[in-house]
Amino acid sequence: MKQGRPIKIVGQPLYRAPSCIAIVPGDEEFGTLVKKTIDEMRSDGTLMELSLKWYQYDMITP
Known part of the structure; x- marks a missing residue:
């Protein structure tokens, strides 16, 4: 890609x-915010x- 060559999905x-997503253990506030954000994006x-x-x-649907 850096040399300008295209990538083709076949x-x-x-x-x-x-x-x-790694979250520091015990940081429930951040974990809740990440989950909420991903749920909203979904x-x-x-x-x-x-x-x-x-x-x-x-890549979203299981």
Whole structure:
């Protein structure tokens, strides 16, 4: 990519692995805020939009 060569997606992903966000143990306020934000992004379609933009595939639906 740095040399200007394009990347071409040739099919669906071979596998999907769950992602995670590291939170300092005991920081419940931050953990709650992260969960709330992700839930809102899922419900308003933002997560799907990002999945389709970057992967051209639904990486959101289990």
